[in-house]
Every structure is written in structure tokens, then in C-alpha cells.
Amino acid sequence: xxxxxxxxxxxxxxxxxxxxxxxxxxxxxAGGSQNYRQRIVKMSAEVVDSNPYSRLMAxxxxxxxxxxxxxxxxxxxxxxxxGVGSVTAEMLTRCGIGKLILFDYDKVELANMNRLFFQPHxxxxxxxxxxxxxxxxxxxxxxxxxxxxxxxxxxxxxHFMDRISHGGxxxxxxxxxxxxxxxNFEARMAINTACNELGQIWMESGVSENAVSGHIQLIxxxxxxxxxxxxxxxxxxxxxxxxLKREGVCAASLPTTMGVVxxxxxxxxxxxxxxxxxxxxxxGYNAMQDFFPTMSxxxxxxxxxxxxxxxxxxxxxxxxxxxxxxxxxxxxxxxxHEDNEWGIxxxxxxxxxxxxxxxxxxxxxxxxxxxxxxxxKKENTPDGEMVEETExxxxxxxxxxxxx
Amino acid sequence: xxxxxxxxxxxxxxxxxxxxxxxxxxxxxAGGSQNYRQRIVKMSAEVVDSNPYSRLMAxxxxxxxxxxxxxxxxxxxxxxxxGVGSVTAEMLTRCGIGKLILFDYDKVELANMNRLFFQPHxxxxxxxxxxxxxxxxxxxxxxxxxxxxxxxxxxxxxHFMDRISHGGxxxxxxxxxxxxxxxNFEARMAINTACNELGQIWMESGVSENAVSGHIQLIxxxxxxxxxxxxxxxxxxxxxxxxLKREGVCAASLPTTMGVVxxxxxxxxxxxxxxxxxxxxxxGYNAMQDFFPTMSxxxxxxxxxxxxxxxxxxxxxxxxxxxxxxxxxxxxxxxxHEDNEWGIxxxxxxxxxxxxxxxxxxxxxxxxxxxxxxxxKKENTPDGEMVEETExxxxxxxxxxxxx
Numbered sequence: 001x002x003x004x005x006x007x008x009x010x011x012x013x014x015x016x017x018x019x020x021x022x023x024x025x026x027x028x029x030a031g032g033s034q035n036y037r038q039r040i041v042k043m044s045a046e047v048v049d050s051n052p053y054s055r056l057m058a059x060x061x062x063x064x065x066x067x068x069x070x071x072x073x074x075x076x077x078x079x080x081x082x083g084v085g086s087v088t089a090e091m092l093t094r095c096g097i098g099k100l101i102l103f104d105y106d107k108v109e110l111a112n113m114n115r116l117f118f119q120p121h122x123x124x125x126x127x128x129x130x131x132x133x134x135x136x137x138x139x140x141x142x143x144x145x146x147x148x149x150x151x152x153x154x155x156x157x158x159h160f161m162d163r164i165s166h167g168g169x170x171x172x173x174x175x176x177x178x179x180x181x182x183x184n185f186e187a188r189m190a191i192n193t194a195c196n197e198l199g200q201i202w203m204e205s206g207v208s209e210n211a212v213s214g215h216i217q218l219i220x221x222x223x224x225x226x227x228x229x230x231x232x233x234x235x236x237x238x239x240x241x242x243x244l245k246r247e248g249v250c251a252a253s254l255p256t257t258m259g260v261v262x263x264x265x266x267x268x269x270x271x272x273x274x275x276x277x278x279x280x281x282x283x284g285y286n287a288m289q290d291f292f293p294t295m296s297x298x299x300x301x302x303x304x305x306x307x308x309x310x311x312x313x314x315x316x317x318x319x320x321x322x323x324x325x326x327x328x329x330x331x332x333x334x335x336x337h338e339d340n341e342w343g344i345x346x347x348x349x350x351x352x353x354x355x356x357x358x359x360x361x362x363x364x365x366x367x368x369x370x371x372x373x374x375x376x377k378k379e380n381t382p383d384g385e386m387v388e389e390t391e392x393x394x395x396x397x398x399x400x401x402x403x404x
Numbered sequence: 405x406x407x408x409x410x411x412x413x414x415x416x417x418x419x420x421x422x423x424x425x426x427x428x429x430x431x432x433x434a435g436g437s438q439n440y441r442q443r444i445v446k447m448s449a450e451v452v453d454s455n456p457y458s459r460l461m462a463x464x465x466x467x468x469x470x471x472x473x474x475x476x477x478x479x480x481x482x483x484x485x486x487g488v489g490s491v492t493a494e495m496l497t498r499c500g501i502g503k504l505i506l507f508d509y510d511k512v513e514l515a516n517m518n519r520l521f522f523q524p525h526x527x528x529x530x531x532x533x534x535x536x537x538x539x540x541x542x543x544x545x546x547x548x549x550x551x552x553x554x555x556x557x558x559x560x561x562x563h564f565m566d567r568i569s570h571g572g573x574x575x576x577x578x579x580x581x582x583x584x585x586x587x588n589f590e591a592r593m594a595i596n597t598a599c600n601e602l603g604q605i606w607m608e609s610g611v612s613e614n615a616v617s618g619h620i621q622l623i624x625x626x627x628x629x630x631x632x633x634x635x636x637x638x639x640x641x642x643x644x645x646x647x648l649k650r651e652g653v654c655a656a657s658l659p660t661t662m663g664v665v666x667x668x669x670x671x672x673x674x675x676x677x678x679x680x681x682x683x684x685x686x687x688g689y690n691a692m693q694d695f696f697p698t699m700s701x702x703x704x705x706x707x708x709x710x711x712x713x714x715x716x717x718x719x720x721x722x723x724x725x726x727x728x729x730x731x732x733x734x735x736x737x738x739x740x741h742e743d744n745e746w747g748i749x750x751x752x753x754x755x756x757x758x759x760x761x762x763x764x765x766x767x768x769x770x771x772x773x774x775x776x777x778x779x780x781k782k783e784n785t786p787d788g789e790m791v792e793e794t795e796x797x798x799x800x801x802x803x804x805x806x807x808x
Contacts (some may be wrong), residue, residue, distance in 0.1 A: 007411035014418035021425040036524035037514055047654040052517035052524075055615075058656035062614035089475075090657040094518050110441055113456035115496050116491070116520070119542055120440035138523055155472070210466040211526050211680065250451040252462035255495040256671040263664035267691050277692035278614065286683035292696040304726065309641075 016148060019028055039140050043069045052139070053096060056263065065274050072141075074176040074273050075099035077168045079151060079191055080129040082106070083115035083126040083253055084205050084214075085181030087262035090117060092142075093135045095270065099143040099168040100135070102128045103160065105150040115255050142167070152190045161194050177269060178202040181262075189220035192227035195219065196307035197312070203272075205265045208234060212251040212287040215269055223312030226236065229300035229308060231371035236285035237278065257287055283371055289393075425479045434507050443544050447473045447500065456543070457500060469678050476545075478580040478677050482596055483555060485509070485531040485808040487519035487657055488618075489585030491666035494521060496546075498643060501675065503547040503574045504539070506532045507564065509554040518740035519659045546616045547573070556594045560595040569590050581673060582606040585666075587655075596631035599623065600711035601795060603718070607676075609669045612638060618665040620672055620684065626715030628685055633704035635775035639688035639697065661691055688773055697772035 002010075028254040037052065043067045045057035059065040076097055078089050079105040089100055104127040108118045122130040128146035136144060145167060151160040165174050178200060180191045188204065188395055199221050207214040219226055271277045281296040299312045365371070406414075429743045441456065449461035463469040480494050480501055485508040508531040526534040532550035539714045540548060549571060555564040569578050582604060592608065599606045603625050609620040617639040623630055638675055670685055675681045685700040703716045769775070 002408070002412075003407070004411065007408060007415060008406075011411060011418065014415065014422060018418060020424050021422060036527065037517075038434055049513035049515050052514045054515050054654055055518045055657040058654045058659075059615060061654070062656045064616055064656065066615055085456065087663065090520060091663065094520065094659045096518075109453035110456045111453045111458050112457045113441075115499075116494060116498065119538075121541065123440070131527070134523075137525070141620065210468055210564050211463060212468055242480065246529060250458055250462045250465075252468065253459040254463075254500045254671070256667045256674065259491065259495065259663050259672070260667035263660045263667060264694070267658070267664070268694075270658070271692075277696070280694045281511045283694050285677075288697060290668070290672075290682070290684045290696065294694060295801050313668040 009293065014306070016329060021057070030282065034182075037140065038300045043072065047397070052369040053094060056095060065276050068274065071096050071270075073096045073169060075101065075143075075167060075173075076269065077101040077164050077167065077175045077178045079178065079180050081131050082112070082180035082181065082183060083258035084262045084265070085179070085253070086115075086117035086127070086131055087259055088179055088205075088266055089131055089135060090138065091266040092261065093139045095266070096139065097142055099145070099167075099175075101147070101167050101175065102131055103147045103149070103161060104128050104311070105132075105148060107309060108373070115253060115258050117273045150187075152186050154273055157190055157194070160190070161198070164194060164200060165198055174200060174373075175197065176273065179265065179269065180204045181265075182262065185206075188227055188233065193305065193307070195312060196221050196226055196228075196305050199311055203265060203268060204245055205261055206231075206234065207253065207257055209251040211254045211257055213283065213285060214257055216261065216265045217282045218268065223314035225297040225299055226303060226305060226308045228305040229303045233282060233284075233295075233297070233365065233369050234372045235286050235291075235338075236368055236370045254287075256286070260285055260329055282369070286368055291368050293366050293404065295366045296367060414557045433578060441544065442540065445566065447476065460499060469680050472678065474678060475500050475674075476502045477573060478573060479505065479547075480673065481505040481507065481571065481582045483507045483534050483569050483582065484586035486585065486587060487659070487662035488518070488666045488669070489583070490521035491530070491663055492537060492583055492585055492609075492670055493535055494542065495666065495670040496673070497543045499654060499670070500543065501546055503549065503571075503579075505549045505551070505571050505579065506535055507551045507553070507555055507566060507735075508532050508535075509552060511753075515547075519657060519662050531685070547764050554591075556590050561594055561598070561700055564594070565602070568598060568604060569602055578602065580677065583669065583673065584608045585669075587611075591635070593630055595709070596710065598625070599711050600625050600630055600632075600715060603715055607669060607672060608636075609665055610636070610638065611657065611665055613655040613662055615658045615661050617689060618661055618691075619686065619688040620665065620669045621686045622676070622683060625712060625718075626719035629701040629703055630707060630709060630712045630767065632700065632709040633707045637686060637769065637773050639686075639690050640694075640772055640774045658691075661689070664689055664691075678711045686773070690772055695772050697770050699770045699773060 005122070011358050040053070043053045043057060045054065047054050047058075056071075057068050059068050074097055076092060076099070077102060078085050078092075079087060084106070084254060089102060106127050108122045108125050108127055108130050110123050112118050112121060114243045118127070118130060121255070126148045128148050129137075132144050132146050135142065135204040145163070146161065147156075147159070149159075151157055163175075164178055166172050167175050178191060178195060180188055180202060182188055182191070183206075191202060191204075194200070195250070200222050204219060204227065205215070215233065215235050217233070218224065263365060264280075265286065268280055268283070272279045279326055280294055282294060284291075284293040285290070299308060299315075301308055301309070301312060305314075420761055432433045444457070447457045447461060448455055449464070450457065451458050451462075460475075461471050478501055480496060480503070482489050482496075484506060485493060485506050489506075489508070491505060496504060510531050512526045512529050512531055512534050513523060514527050516522050517524060521538070522531070522534060532552050536548050536550050539546065549567070551560075551563070553563075555559045555561055560638055567579075568582055570576050571579050582595060582599060584606060586590055586592055586595070587610075595606060595608075598604070605622070605624050606625060608621040608631065609619065619637065619639050620630065621637070629695065668684075668689065672684055673685070676683045686698060688695075688697040689752070690696070694739060703719075705716060707713055707716075
């Protein structure tokens with residue numbers, strides 16, 4: 001028979017255990033009333049342990065960012081919430097971005113666990129749903145909107161266009177930036193098409209099939225090369241291609257390469273939105289040699305995309321209207337190619353024989369950067385004649401470029 | 405005064421509440437029977453959604469890594485589980501490392517939420533405990549060992565030495581690699597001292613106080629410069645120093661810079677352990693310009709650390725014993741400095757006046773890399789005479805280099 005003292009001791013023990021247990025619970029399960037951190041109405045620079053923004057607001061004191069709080073006024077769309085996109089979304093969430101719009105149609109699988117962000121208990125959930133749960137518990141100040149669909153089908157593409165044109169922080173205004181974190185050519189072309197039509201600035205990112213190179217690219221419609229202006233640029237891995245044996249379709253991936261690419265991407269986003277440092281137009285990452293090539297590329301006046309050519313005209317017109325001094329201050333950019341004829345190749349799949357057989361002029365690219373494919377010279381076509389073959393070559397490419 | 409019956413009722417209530425609470429807990433707290441993924445005895449390359457290793461095993465098929473499964477045979481110690489260390493540990497966990505030993509004495513705070521990994525519901529927990537919980541649920545195949553203490557105190561340092569000498573995957577053997585992810589000079593010097601004595605290879609990482617630069621460095625005792633051979637190298641942010649006003653001690657930090665540094669660090673670890681690509685000796689990251697300087701630096705024959713000099717003798721002896729052909733294949737390395745006299749400066753705190761006043765020879769470093777501080781020329785000391793002042797300058801530095 002227990003005494004009063006023994007029972008009191010047991011009550012104290014249980015109370016302590018319960019407190020510990022409650023501290024360990026999942027934030028997602030805790031419900032609105034038990035949020036692990038309250039919403040914060042105004043960012044503060046106060047240096048206390050309980051302030052999640054103190055180390056970001058310190059960027060002002062350090063002379064890096066003039067007005068960090070502006071981060072809350074921006075809306076960013078992330079297309080693709082995989083190895084790069086999920087980390088990108090998490091970084092922006094932790095930085096206190098105003099609004100995030102996430103697009104993906106995939107489910108979380110155990111096969112994704114070799115990359116950051118998703119956890120095994122989320123297997124089977126849609127990526128956007130799982131991501132929103134985690135991100136909201138990390139920072140309830142961010143506004144989230146998610147779309148669980150493939151942007152490349154006709155209806156979804158129309159909806160995607162609508163959301164990026166009207167999904168700004170203030171509903172009805174366009175988003176401030178779109179980030180492409182997709183893993184296939186078709187989705188990149190869809191984003192490119194939408195952004196050219198809307199004159200929407202976006203950033204592209206990619207990781208190679210062999211997991212050891214990646215890149216980020218800023219695309220300003222009419223000003224810099226769009227995704228249709230030239231074959232997409234990738235970073236050469238400098239691997240002996242003879243050792244590359246592709247059996248099946250499983251691409252390799254690494255949390256390191258994807259984490260680095262996401263970090264470089266969001267750093268470029270912060271620099272672009274908050275106005276510090278120099279924003280990179282193209283930055284590559286070759287993990288084998290720790291080599292980081294950079295470059296810029298102007299829009300192609302013969303681009304296949306009608307809206308791209310229209311944006312170029314608009315850009316030229318605005319440039320002509322600008323006072324001369326401003327024009328002089330423009331960054332120097334390299335024109336990289338003059339026509340559109342190359343022999344088809346997918347960089348990570350090319351053999352030595354294919355390399356030797358490849359013909360046609362190649363763009364003059366900086367060391368370490370190469371094109372993801374080249375467009376074939378059509379046989380039975382006199383040299384120099386432009387052939388309308390956009391539809392066909394696009395299909396060819398889509399079939400060959402499932403992962404880039 | 406509570407009766408026995410009232411107390412018994414209270415005990416039952418609390419027991420029920422505790423059961424309910426435990427049912428709601430996160431998967432990582434739920435214990436072995438509720439694991440969201442089973443342990444995997446042998447890594448498989450099978451391409452199915454349920455295989456968490458398929459994308460890593462694909463590195464073999466892609467010709468990048470000869471034997472990926474070797475990852476399971478390695479034990480890595482991570483010292484400092486903050487912005488860089490936690491992401492480092494997560495990447496290694498997701499890659500399927502054999503064993504991780506984590507050292508930290510800090511608690512999770514909301515002020516850490518601007519960096520990846522920790523979540524608000526973990527605030528108040530020790531960093532090593534919170535990290536182990538999350539990492540174990542991400543990959544139950546990894547073996548974890550955690551130490552919640554400061555390695556720089558006498559007793560803890562002895563225990564730290566013991567664990568890195570005997571905490572290998574097979575208990576009794578040393579760990580394969582130590583990663584320094586700490587944020588202060590004292591802890592770096594403690595790791596350096598331990599590694600020099602044990603001849604243990606390690607990698608150092610760091611992020612600047614203004615959050616826009618960072619670096620990683622490989623240190624092979626006796627072969628490359630240790631942390632005492634020369635002032636630590638950091639990457640210049642090229643910020644106008646006049647705009648830098650330090651009020652208080654709150655350093656800025658960004659999830660981007662820390663994510664990139666962790667990614668570059670773990671990539672270097674994978675290259676070193678699994679034998680692919682070229683392992684970087686020093687790789688810097690300047691986020692303002694997206695500039696990534698690299699270099700190598702030989703050990704300093706006049707290093708203050710007795711064990712470093714001993715390891716150098718050992719290395720020279722082994723080099724002399726090697727067949728001539730092998731020696732010729734050695735990478736070329738730059739000797740960067742010849743003596744130890746520089747004027748004290750902390751890079752991120754230096755003013756223009758201090759810069760002008762700085763005297764003494766500076767090491768000949770590649771563009772973009774600079775020393776974190778320089779050692780003062782002692783007054784009243786004839787030029788060229790070496791003065792025994794290790795203790796004093798160490799204290800000076802420790803006081804000035806709370807964050808590097």
C-alpha cells in the first residue's frame with residue numbers, strides 16, 4: 001500500500017515526464033494553439049535567444065544589407081520541390097520571405113532520403129503538402145500557397161500562368177521571382193515560355209545526372225539569353241566518358257551537390273531582392289575539381305520563342321530611351337553564339353566516338369561550361385539555310401533530356 | 405491536504421495524459437517499434453522508390469565512385485553542431501556514413517532558426533540530443549555517439565582525445581576523420597592540438613561574422629599547414645570596411661552561406677573517404693562576388709606546436725623512404741610564409757587606420773584569401789630573433805577571435 005509521500009513523489013515524477021514529453025512533440029501535431037513559436041508582427045534586431053531574426057537583422061549592422069526587413073515584402077514561386085527546391089524553400093522560409101508558392105506533383109519516397117529536407121515518416125505524402133507542414137512549423141510568419149500538379153499540362157499551365165501573374169504578396173500583383181528547381185527539360189521550357197510571355201524574371205537551377213556538377217542561371221526576358229535562345233549551359237564534370245555506363249534510368253544524386261546548388265541559388269535570390277553584392281548571371285559548380293565557372297550571355301535575336309523576341313525589342317527600346325550615362329554603366333556581356341546549328345549531344349551521355357563525330361560550330365564558352373545538347377545539322381539541307389524544325393527538335397530533346 | 409485517494413486519481417490522470425502525449429510524439433521519439441523505415445543490412449543499387457540508397461549506389465554506375473558501400477566502414481567526428489555542423493551531420497547521415505560522433509555543449513535557441521536543420525519545437529534541448537533524434541529517424545543505419553560538453557576544458561579535452569583515438573566504427577580504433585564546425589578560435593586550437601598529437605587528419609570550416617564568406621581546409625599533420633603553423637586563412641569579403649559598425653557581439657549568419665560551406669565540406673569528405681575527384685586543401689567562398697579561391701600551404705618548420713614539428717619530421721622521413729617515382733607525383737604546394745611575425749588584425753573587424761598601421765611581412769596568398777589575424781612584432785625585440793611568446797599571443801588571440 002502506497003503512502004502519501006510515495007504517491008506525491010510519483011505525481012512529481014509523472015508531471016516531469018509529461019513536461020518533457022510535451023516538449024518533444026511534433027510541431028505539426030501540436031495544433032494552432034500550441035505553436036512552438038508565435039507569429040512575429042515586426043522583425044526586430046534585438047539580440048536575445050528568443051529572436052529568430054536577430055542574426056539576419058545583424059546583416060544591416062555588418063554593412064551587408066541596407067534594409068533586411070524588405071524580405072517580408074517579396075513573393076517567390078518555387079517550381080519543383082525535390083533535392084534543390086525543398087532546400088531552396090527552407091532557406092527562404094528561414095530568411096523570413098513574405099510568401100512562397102510551391103509547385104510539384106510528386107510524392108515523397110524513401111528513394112529521396114539521400115537528399116536534405118524530407119524525412120522517412122513523410123513517405124507517401126505529396127511533396128508540396130509535406131513541405132508546407134515542415135516549413136510552416138519552422139516559420140509561421142511566411143505565407144504559403146501550394147499546387148500539387150504538373151505545370152506542363154495545358155490546364156495546369158494556364159493556372160500556373162495565372163498564379164505567377166497574380167500570386168504576389170498583395171493578391172493580384174505578380175510574384176517577384178520564379179525559381180526553377182525541376183529535373184526535366186519539359187518543365188524548364190514551360191517556365192521559360194510563361195516567363196517570356198509575362199516578362200517575368202526567373203532563375204534556373206540544375207544538377208547533372210552523375211551528381212557531381214550543377215549550375216544556377218538568372219534569366220531576364222529580353223536582356224539575357226532565355227532557355228530557348230541557346231541550348232542550356234551546364235558544367236562539364238571532366239569525367240572520363242569511357243567509364244560511364246548507363247544501365248536503366250536511375251540518375252545519381254548527392255545531398256552535398258544539391259545543398260550547394262540550393263545555397264548558391266538562394267544567395268543569388270537574396271542578393272537580387274535585397275540589393276547587395278553582385279548577382280551572378282550564370283554560376284557553375286564542378287564538384288570533382290571544386291571549380292566554379294561564371295559567365296553572361298545575351299538574348300538571341302533569332303530565338304524560336306516569339307515572346308522572347310518581343311521582350312528583346314522592348315528591352316532595346318528601353319535601352320535607347322535611357323540617358324547615355326546609364327547605358328555606359330551596363331555590365332559587359334559576351335555574345336556567345338551567332339546561329340543555332342549544332343549536332344545533338346547530351347553532355348553526360350556523350351561517348352568519345354560521338355564527340356569526334358559531332359559537327360557544326362560550338363558556342364565560344366568559358367572553360368568548364370558546355371552546352372547540355374547541340375541541335376543537329378539537318379541532312380540534305382544546304383549549309384546556312386534556316387529550317388523550321390522547332391517542333392521536331394523539341395520532341396527529340398524532350399525524349400533525350402529526361403534529367404539534366 | 406491531499407488524501408491518498410485524490411493522489412491515486414491524480415496519478416491515473418497523469419499516466420493517461422502521458423500515454424496520449426507519447427502517442428502524439430514525433431517518429432524519432434517513438435522508439436524502435438514505430439520506426440518509419442527499417443534498418444537496411446546491405447546497401448542495394450535496386451532502383452525502387454523504397455530504396456533510400458538507390459541514388460547513391462548509382463554513383464558507381466555513373467563512373468564517379470568505385471565502391472560506394474565503403475561509406476559504411478567510416479567513422480567521422482563532428483565538433484560543433486551549429487549552422488555548419490548540423491547540416492554536415494545531416495548530409496553524412498543521409499549518405500549512410502557508418503558512425504557519427506557529435507560534440508557540442510550548446511542548447512537549441514529560436515535565434516538559431518535562421519539556419520537549416522533545427523526546428524522551433526526543439527528550442528531548449530541540447531544540440532547534440534536534438535540532432536541525434538532527428539538524424540536517427542532520417543537514417544537508423546548510422547551509429548551515433550554524442551557528447552554534450554565543451555572540448556576545451558581540461559577534463560573534457562582528455563575525454564575528447566580518448567574518443568577520437570578509440571571511437572572508430574570498430575571500438576578501439578581511431579575515427580577516420582574529424583570535422584571542425586566550431587565558431588571560435590579556442591575550440592579550433594583544441595582540435596588542432598589533439599590532431600597534431602595523434603597524427604589525425606581533419607578538416608576545418610568557418611563562416612565570417614558578416615555571413616558572406618566562408619572556407620573549408622584539409623589539415624594533414626606534418627604535411628599541410630596546421631592551425632598553429634600560420635594564422636588561419638579566411639576569404640576576404642571585399643566589403644568597404646568603413647561601413648562596418650560593430651555594436652554588441654551579435655554576428656550575422658545566413659542559411660545560404662552555411663549550407664554552401666557544409667555542402668563543400670561534406671563533398672570534400674566524400675571525395676577524401678571514397679577516393680574520387682580531387683580533394684581541396686583550401687577552398688574559400690566569397691558570396692558577394694561568387695568567387696571561390698583555392699590554395700595549398702605546407703607545414704611551417706618553425707610551428708609553435710611541438711607535435712606538429714614532430715609530425716613534420718615523421719612525414720619527411722616517410723617521404724625520403726618512398727620510391728623516387730612516387731615523390732615526383734606529389735602535388736605542387738606553395739610555401740606561403742617563412743616566419744611568424746605579423747601585426748595583429750582580425751579581418752572582419754579591421755578599420756582603414758588599423759590596416760595602414762599594420763606592419764610586418766604578410767604571407768603571399770592567392771587573390772581573395774587573407775589571414776584571419778596577424779601576430780604582432782614584439783617591441784624591444786631585435787629583428788629576426790624568435791621569442792617564446794606562445795602562451796601570451798594565444799590569449800590575446802582568443803580574446804579577440806570569439807567568432808571567426
